[in-house]
Amino acid sequence: MAKTLTIDPVTRIEGHSKITILLDDAGNVEDARFHVNEFRGFEKFCEGRLLWEMPGITSRICGICPASHLVTSAKAGDEILAIGIPEAADKLRRIITLAQWVQSHALSFFHLSSPDLMLGFDSDPAARNLFGLIAAHPEFARRGIRLRKFGQEIIEVLGGRRIHTPWAVPGGVREPFTAAGRDRLLAGIPEALATTQMAIATLMLMFERHAKEIPAFGNFDTMHLGSVRADGALEYYGGTLRLRDADGNTIADGIEPRDFDKHFAEKTEPWSYLKFPYYAPLGPEKGIYRVGPLARLNVCDFIETPLAEAERLKFKALGGGAGAVNNSFHYHYARLIEVLFAVEKLEQLLRDPATLDEHVRSKASINRHEGVGATEAPRGVLFHHYKVDDDGVIQSVNMLIATAQNNLAMNRAIRQLAKHHLTGVAEITEGLLNRLEAGIRCFDPCLSCSTHAIGQMPLLVELTRADGSLLARRAR
Amino acid sequence: MAGAEKPMFAMDGNDVPFEPGQTILQAALAAGRYVPHLCFHPEFKPHGSCKLCTVKINGRTVASCTTLAKQGDEVESETPEIQDLRRNLVQFLFVEGNHFCPSCEKSGSCMLQAVAYDLGVMAEHFSPFFPSRPIDASHPDVLLDFNRCILCELCIRASAEVDGKNVFALSGRGAKKHLIVNAESGRLADTRLAVEDKAMDVCPVGVILRKRRGFQVPIGERKYDQHPIREVAVGKATARHASGKPSPQGPSKEGA
Ligand code: SF4
Ligand code: FES
Numbered sequence: 001m002a003k004t005l006t007i008d009p010v011t012r013i014e015g016h017s018k019i020t021i022l023l024d025d026a027g028n029v030e031d032a033r034f035h036v037n038e039f040r041g042f043e044k045f046c047e048g049r050l051l052w053e054m055p056g057i058t059s060r061i062c063g064i065c066p067a068s069h070l071v072t073s074a075k076a077g078d079e080i081l082a083i084g085i086p087e088a089a090d091k092l093r094r095i096i097t098l099a100q101w102v103q104s105h106a107l108s109f110f111h112l113s114s115p116d117l118m119l120g121f122d123s124d125p126a127a128r129n130l131f132g133l134i135a136a137h138p139e140f141a142r143r144g145i146r147l148r149k150f151g152q153e154i155i156e157v158l159g160g161r162r163i164h165t166p167w168a169v170p171g172g173v174r175e176p177f178t179a180a181g182r183d184r185l186l187a188g189i190p191e192a193l194a195t196t197q198m199a200i201a202t203l204m205l206m207f208e209r210h211a212k213e214i215p216a217f218g219n220f221d222t223m224h225l226g227s228v229r230a231d232g233a234l235e236y237y238g239g240t241l242r243l244r245d246a247d248g249n250t251i252a253d254g255i256e257p258r259d260f261d262k263h264f265a266e267k268t269e270p271w272s273y274l275k276f277p278y279y280a281p282l283g284p285e286k287g288i289y290r291v292g293p294l295a296r297l298n299v300c301d302f303i304e305t306p307l308a309e310a311e312r313l314k315f316k317a318l319g320g321g322a323g324a325v326n327n328s329f330h331y332h333y334a335r336l337i338e339v340l341f342a343v344e345k346l347e348q349l350l351r352d353p354a355t356l357d358e359h360v361r362s363k364a365s366i367n368r369h370e371g372v373g374a375t376e377a378p379r380g381v382l383f384h385h386y387k388v389d390d391d392g393v394i395q396s397v398n399m400l401i402a403t404a405q406n407n408l409a410m411n412r413a414i415r416q417l418a419k420h421h422l423t424g425v426a427e428i429t430e431g432l433l434n435r436l437e438a439g440i441r442c443f444d445p446c447l448s449c450s451t452h453a454i455g456q457m458p459l460l461v462e463l464t465r466a467d468g469s470l471l472a473r474r475a476r
Numbered sequence: 477m478a479g480a481e482k483p484m485f486a487m488d489g490n491d492v493p494f495e496p497g498q499t500i501l502q503a504a505l506a507a508g509r510y511v512p513h514l515c516f517h518p519e520f521k522p523h524g525s526c527k528l529c530t531v532k533i534n535g536r537t538v539a540s541c542t543t544l545a546k547q548g549d550e551v552e553s554e555t556p557e558i559q560d561l562r563r564n565l566v567q568f569l570f571v572e573g574n575h576f577c578p579s580c581e582k583s584g585s586c587m588l589q590a591v592a593y594d595l596g597v598m599a600e601h602f603s604p605f606f607p608s609r610p611i612d613a614s615h616p617d618v619l620l621d622f623n624r625c626i627l628c629e630l631c632i633r634a635s636a637e638v639d640g641k642n643v644f645a646l647s648g649r650g651a652k653k654h655l656i657v658n659a660e661s662g663r664l665a666d667t668r669l670a671v672e673d674k675a676m677d678v679c680p681v682g683v684i685l686r687k688r689r690g691f692q693v694p695i696g697e698r699k700y701d702q703h704p705i706r707e708v709a710v711g712k713a714t715a716r717h718a719s720g721k722p723s724p725q726g727p728s729k730e731g732a
Contacts, residue, residue, distance in 0.1 A: 049579075050613050052690060057579040166691045174691060363688070391613035 018460040019436055021418045021428075025466045029422055032415040033269075034407075034440065043397040051077055051366070051392040056166030058384065058399070064107065067100040067155050068377035069384075070168045071237070076384040077170020079258070079371030080392075081364040088357035089172030094237045095349050096158050096168070097375055098342040101236065102192065103151025104378035105293070105335045105342075108444040109199060110144025113332060116438045117206045121213070122431055140202065143195045147339075150188045154346070157181040172361035179356060186350050192343045193307075200311065200336050210329075216420040218328025218413030218439050221246030222288045223279060224295035225405070227376050232301030234308075234341060236376045242299045243279060243289060248323045251279070257374035260383055260400075276407050277400060288408040291380025292443065293334035298324040305348075308341035328413050328442040335378075335444070366392045377402055379444055403445040413439045428461050428474040436461060485549035487531075492545075500540035500551060501529050510706035511553050512562050512591050514569075514680055515628035516541040520637070526628060528565050528591065532558060563595045570597075571604040572651075574623035575681075581690045582682025584698030588626060590705035605651075612657065614665035618676070619685045625655045630678040638674035643667045655683070 024030040042061055049057060055073040059066040071093045078085055085093075115128045118137060127135070134141040158177065159167035167174050207214065227235040228242045241255040243263075255263055265280040265287075278287030289295070298319075303309040315333055319325035325334075349355060372385045380402030387395040403410075417439045421432045463472040482493040485500070487509055494503035499522060504511050513529040516522055524542035531540045532552040540551070552558060569575075569588060577583045609622040627646065632655075635643040643664075647656045659666035669675065676684055695701070699708060 048610055050611060050619060052687075053579060053581075056691070060578055169690075393611060393613050 018462070019414060020462045020464060021422065022464050023466060023471070029415065029419045030466070032411065032418040034411050034414055043399060046394055046397040049394050051080060051386065051388050051394060052169055054384075054386065054394065054397075055168050055170075059166065061399075061401075065100050065104050065377050065379070065382075067096045067159070068375060068382055070159075070166070071097050072373045072375045072377070072382050072384045074168035074170055074173075075373030075375065076371045076386050077373070079373060080366060080368050080386065080388055081170050081362070082367035083171060083362045083364045085172045085362055086357065086359045087354050088176065089360045089362075091349055091352060091355045092158060092173050092177055092360065093168055095346060095355070096155055097237045098346050098349075099151045099154035099158070101151070101342045101378050102339055102346075103148050103155065104444075105339045106144060106148035106151060108378075108441075109203075109332060109335055109339075110141065110148065112444070113438070113441050114140070114144065116434070116441065117210070117332075118202075121210075121434045121438055125430070125434070128434075140198075143198065147192055147195045147199075150192045153188065154185055157185055169361065171363055174361065176358045176360045177355050182350050182356065186347065189343060189347045189350075193340070196336060196339045196343055197307075200333075200340070203333055203336060213435075214327065214329045216416060218409070218416060218442055219326060220409075220412055220416060221326050222290050222409050222412070223251060224298040224324055225279075225289045225291050225381060226296035226299040227374070227381060228300050229304075234296055234300040234303045234312075234338075236342075238375075241374075241381065244299045244324060246324055246326050248298070248319070257381075257383060258372040260372065260374070261385075275400075275404050277405050278408065284408075288412070289405065290328075290409045291402050291405045292331065292378075293338050294325060294328065294331045295380065296376060297334045297337060303337075303341050305341050305344035307344055308337055311337045311340060328409070328439070331442045331444065366390060379403060380405055403443070406443045406445065410440060410443050410445065413442065422463075428463055428472050433461055433474060483545070483547040485545050485547065485551055487551040488553050488555070492551075494545040498545050500531060500533070500543050500545050500549070502541075503545045504540065504553070505710050508710045508712065509553075510594075510709050511540055512594060513541060513709075514587055514591060514626060515630065517630055517678060520630065520633050520678075523629060523633070526565070526569075526626065528562055530558060530561060530565075537561075559595060563597055564601075566592050566595055566597050567601045569626050570600050571602045572607070573625060574604075574606060574609065580624070580682045581685055582624070584695055584701040585693075586624075586682055586700070587680035587705065588624075590700035590708075593700070594705050609654070612664045613687075614663040615667075615669065615687075616665070617671045617687050618664060618669060619687050620657070620664050621683055621685065622655055624681045625683045626681055627653060627655065628680060630680065631655075631675045631684060634678045635669070635673065635675040641668050641673065641675070643669045643673075643675060 018035040020033045020035065021029060022031045022033070046054065046057055054077060055070045058073045059070040061069055074093065111130050115130065115133045118140070119128050119132055130141065158181070223243050223245050225241060225243050227239040229235045229239045241257065241260070242250060243252040244250050252263060263280055264277050266275040266277045267284050268275055276284065278284045279289055280287065297312060297315055303312050315325060315330070315337055318327070318330055318333070366388060369389070370387050372383060374381055374383045382402055383400040385398040389395055414436050417435050418432070421435050460473070460475045462470060465471050483496065484491045484493050485503070486492070487504060490509065492503055492507045492509060498506070501511050501513060501516060511529050511531065513526070515524070515526040516529060522541040524539045527539055529540040530537050532555070533543065533549050566588070570592070575588070577589055580586065583589060611622065612620040629646065632644045632646065635641050642658050645656050645658050646653055648654050656662065657664050657667055671686055676686070
């Protein structure tokens with residue numbers, strides 16, 4: 001019998017994205033705004049629930065990085081129980097975090113961005129999607145789809161369900177791992193590795209092909225925020241936060257996730273539901289930072305696995321010497337390097353016999369009334385901050401997602417693209433629409449609009465005069 | 477001599493035999509004919525409160541769980557009219573509480589959800605009330621999530637009649653009617669409820685839950701995930717179901 005009933009407000013989390021381009025009196029681009037109406041009330045929705053339910057609930061925020069919310073939520077719960085979790089649980093959570101990287105990054109690169117990159121920004125929009133890509137480059141598309149599936153398969157083998165698995169809990173995980181599961185996943189590693197290397201080689205060709213466009217693709221200075229291990233290595237599950245500026249100078253280091261709000265503040269804008277976080281000591285203008293693959297590769301000193309480290313050195317060269325890589329276009333490259341790292345690291349973790357230990361959950365009751373969990377989700381560092389009462393009932397929730405942290409930068413990127421491609425005629429051309437869309441995709445924002453319709457972003461662009469009146473409007 | 481012919485009534489054109497003293501619902505279920513219901517439980521006296529089991533007998537609407545079967549009755553059950561009525565009742569229940577199936581531990585073994593599937597309820601239809609019903613997590617082993625209560629009173633009946641503890645009660649009237657805990661503090665921790673109690677296993681929805689059992693049976697492998705409620709309720713699915721993992725939450729008997 002068909003099971004399609006979902007009577008819940010969750011299914012209503014939908015959002016079209018809208019961009020407004022504001023012109024000055026002379027008709028030049030003054031500002032561009034990316035409006036987001038997402039995540040309405042999710043934090044409120046969690047109030048009154050039980051702490052142990054939170055991983056299951058919050059993993060439903062996002063259809064595309066559920067495992068990241070799951071693990072982040074469980075970590076916030078660990079803090080509240082104030083216990084260490086078993087080694088096996090720690091390693092299994094690391095595996096699922098990396099699997100989420102593979103799954104989500106593969107989706108971003110192959111399904112969402114490759115149509116732009118390989119078919120061209122000006123190709124027929126009707127065919128500039130995954131299906132067009134399959135028609136034009138069937139083998140490439142097929143391998144990409146399989147890479148994403150590999151990430152999904154890991155999540156499924158561990159969590160029992162492909163998405164929205166309530167598998168991680170405060171104190172550990174629910175189910176031990178099995179040797180059969182491990183063998184099945186290890187078998188997929190060689191192909192995943194080969195596909196990732198193929199994707200990187202393809203991207204290098206795209207660098208040449210789009211050489212003229214790339215310099216104006218969200219190329220601007222901001223700081224970069226990401227997690228690093230104690231020795232400075234790229235981190236994904238633990239570690240502390242490091243902030244570096246556009247020249248690669250370390251501005252802040254060793255920030256514990258629980259101290260995040262001592263260093264960062266948020267501003268809100270009436271035209272967006274998404275908050276705009278910034279580094280507090282520098283204020284909202286200068287305090288702008290990016291998170292995610294580009295930022296993580298900019299803040300780490302090295303990557304612990306050899307193939308990914310070799311690519312990181314090439315990536316670094318794109319920034320010209322010691323500085324950071326500031327062009328948002330290079331999110332694509334950073335993303336693929338992270339997939340390479342994830343696949344290498346997954347193999348190490350899967351081969352580790354400690355993951356098979358049966359003891360995967362520490363039990364405790366409420367020992368603290370507050371906890372912060374953070375992990376590096378595919379799009380950047382993700383925070384869950386909970387307050388609970390003595391019984392473990394949630395009193396307040398604050399979640400800071402990567403897309404919000406990239407909000408200021410995303411707006412700056414589309415401003416740059418609008419300025420570059422909107423000169424002379426005040427008209428929203430197909431070419432402008434395409435570039436704005438591709439510019440947003442660099443950041444891979446986790447809006448349902450960028451995920452639910454593969455390759456088709458429901459996007460509305462409006463051009464307004466200095467007095468606020470509407471000049472032109474174009475939708476897709 | 478051959479025993480007297482069993483008395484019969486007709487339901488949607490099919491003959492249904494019954495024992496004297498049986499209700500329409502009991503006889504129908506025993507004969508393998510499903511009639512949607514929620515507040516009825518085979519181990520308890522019929523209650524007649526949810527009205528989901530409503531049928532038309534000789535043109536009159538009655539609750540089949542509280543109406544004795546009579547020889548020659550003409551019973552309409554799965555007619556478009558009655559099914560519409562039942563769909564509306566289920567939709568009312570959904571909007572009166574806070575039922576978020578995707579994050580509910582009972583999803584897949586919840587009778588309300590299963591009945592909604594059976595009736596083809598695709599949306600709430602009415603605007604949700606979004607009542608504020610704080611959960612009670614005070615008991616070391618039991619979680620009470622009032623958001624999902626459909627006021628069937630099964631827990632009240634079980635606690636009073638079987639456990640002899642009177643842990644639960646209803647309070648308020650009309651739309652404000654709600655389940656409470658019989659303790660001065662109002663907290664479950666201050667009652668004598670124990671996990672072995674009958675009251676733990678009768679809730680058709682996800683109000684009374686054992687702690688630390690969440691998702692032991694994965695979603696997709698739960699009772700009504702495996703077999704539609706119209707098979708489970710008439711015992712058709714039991715043989716196959718017995719091979720599956722037992723549900724750690726909710727009725728061990730099917731609460732049919
Ligand atoms: S808690 Fe469950 S068993 Fe008790 S009245 Fe509510 S729905 Fe019925
Ligand atoms: S089952 Fe008959 S009224 Fe509830």
